[in-house]
Amino acid sequence: MEMPDKPQELSAYLDRHFTCACGREHYASLKRVSIREGALKDLPKFSKELGFHNLYLVSDPITYEIAGKACMDLLSGAGIQAKIQVLQHTGFDEATIGELLFNMPLDCDLLVAVGTGAINDMTRFFSFRTGRPFFTVATAAPMDGFASSIGVLNINHLKTTVDAQTPTAIIGDTDILKGAPYRMIAAGLGDLLGKFTCLCDWKVAKIITGEHYCDRIVELVESCVQNVLKDADKAVDRDPQVLGDIMNGLVLTGVAMSLYGNSRPASGCEHHMSHYWEMMFEQKGEKPVPHGTQVSVGTVLMLKLIEALRRGKIDFDAARDFARSYQEADWESEIHSAYGPAADGIIAMEKTAQKNEVNAHLNRIDEMEQHWDEILSLLEALPSSAEIMNLLRSLQSPCLPQKIGVDKDLLKKTFLYSKEVRARYTLLQMVWDLGLLDTLSDEVIKECAED
Numbered sequence: 231m232e233m234p235d236k237p238q239e240l241s242a243y244l245d246r247h248f249t250c251a252c253g254r255e256h257y258a259s260l261k262r263v264s265i266r267e268g269a270l271k272d273l274p275k276f277s278k279e280l281g282f283h284n285l286y287l288v289s290d291p292i293t294y295e296i297a298g299k300a301c302m303d304l305l306s307g308a309g310i311q312a313k314i315q316v317l318q319h320t321g322f323d324e325a326t327i328g329e330l331l332f333n334m335p336l337d338c339d340l341l342v343a344v345g346t347g348a349i350n351d352m353t354r355f356f357s358f359r360t361g362r363p364f365f366t367v368a369t370a371a372p373m374d375g376f377a378s379s380i381g382v383l384n385i386n387h388l389k390t391t392v393d394a395q396t397p398t399a400i401i402g403d404t405d406i407l408k409g410a411p412y413r414m415i416a417a418g419l420g421d422l423l424g425k426f427t428c429l430c431d432w433k434v435a436k437i438i439t440g441e442h443y444c445d446r447i448v449e450l451v452e453s454c455v456q457n458v459l460k461d462a463d464k465a466v467d468r469d470p471q472v473l474g475d476i477m478n479g480l481v482l483t484g485v486a487m488s489l490y491g492n493s494r495p496a497s498g499c500e501h502h503m504s505h506y507w508e509m510m511f512e513q514k515g516e517k518p519v520p521h522g523t524q525v526s527v528g529t530v531l532m533l534k535l536i537e538a539l540r541r542g543k544i545d546f547d548a549a550r551d552f553a554r555s556y557q558e559a560d561w562e563s564e565i566h567s568a569y570g571p572a573a574d575g576i577i578a579m580e581k582t583a584q585k586n587e588v589n590a591h592l593n594r595i596d597e598m599e600q601h602w603d604e605i606l607s608l609l610e611a612l613p614s615s616a617e618i619m620n621l622l623r624s625l626q627s628p629c630l631p632q633k634i635g636v637d638k639d640l641l642k643k644t645f646l647y648s649k650e651v652r653a654r655y656t657l658l659q660m661v662w663d664l665g666l667l668d669t670l671s672d673e674v675i676k677e678c679a680e681d
């Protein structure tokens with residue numbers, strides 16, 4: 231089947247093989263999604279349609295009350311055999327795995343995660359390791375990891391990324407989602423707002439480095455984020471329609487990652503900032519704010535940086551001088567001071583990625599100079615930082631770095647070095663390529679301090 235040239239409903243992209251004008255094939259294995267008022271009723275329906283007869287539900291005491299009990303009633307009403315485990319061991323570690331295994335009906339054919347975050351990660355992993363598929367019944371939508379195929383668990387007291395699987399169905403009942411705390415709603419919206427900068431990353435990368443690009447996937451994600459943004463101010467009133475749209479957007483961006491085969495459609499410079507903060511907080515033994523909240527702050531910072539870039543004039547010859555002045559040994563010692571114990575991995579990655587290598591850098595400057603008008607029109611199409619900040623403020627969500635524990639020193643390092651966490655070309659790398667990252671980030675840091 232041909233990948234649709236106009237964005238369609240999410241359901242049109244599930245479990246279908248597409249050929250695409252971009253030259254690649256796209257496939258997402260997720261089979262069913264229901265996000266609506268009363269969507270819980272689709273749990274027995276989807277189970278029957280997909281041939282599951284014996285379900286093992288996973289909840290904690292809170293999600294049991296929010297949705298687990300209602301799921302069990304619906305399943306028993308539909309004559310489907312089901313057991314629910316209300317977790318007593320909620321460390322999401324070896325003890326939780328043991329509890330799940332000990333209580334699992336031997337003949338169950340489907341796991342169901344009732345919850346978000348850790349419950350999902352655990353069920354994603356547990357179902358994978360016991361060779362069964364799983365569904366997600368979401369109780370909140372704070373990030374776009376629903377369709378992810380990895381999980382994060384506490385193994386040997388360490389946060390560990392484990393291989394897992396993507397869900398077969400995702401259910402988001404807006405009657406339940408509207409009860410989620412504001413900080414979770416704002417985090418979900420924040421993760422979605424990050425798509426503006428992340429898609430812009432991809433568009434400039436296509437021009438500057440010739441990276442492979444799929445405009446059908448970009449348009450799909452873009453149209454859904456625009457759709458959410460137009461009514462996002464109603465999120466503060468817990469408008470079920472808007473909360474459903476946010477969750478739909480988060481599931482859809484997850485599907486877009488599956489379709490493309492990596493996280494390019496959903497993670498860019500704003501996520502690199504968040505990854506860097508996660509690493510730094512972990513090194514200090516501190517707990518960072520939720521992922522989506524970090525992403526929303528990263529998005530605001532990037533929009534401010536691009537606004538600062540657009541205020542000035544670009545001197546491509548000065549950029550060339552900057553490129554030629556690069557000293558690998560100096561860069562390495564800066565990375566040691568910015569990344570601490572994580573520096574070796576970053577330095578090893580650069581050895582293969584060669585993002586900072588002088589000739590490639592000079593070539594990118596040539597491309598930018600040739601296509602600057604085109605790049606500028608992409609930057610002009612971004613929403614303003616003020617618009618995004620107002621939206622986040624209406625949800626009482628932090629939108630400035632100092633509100634999430636990022637001080638001036640860490641902020642400067644974030645601007646200069648967070649681009650090094652991945653080999654992916656982003657707006658941060660572009661501003662660095664132009665030799666302007668140091669001066670423009672100072673402008674933004676000053677602005678943030680005054681806001």
Ligand SMILES: [Zn+2]
Pocket residue numbers: 373374421501521525
């Ligand atoms: Zn994210």
Ligand SMILES: [Zn+2]
Pocket residue numbers: 233250251252253254256443444445446447
């Ligand atoms: Zn494509």
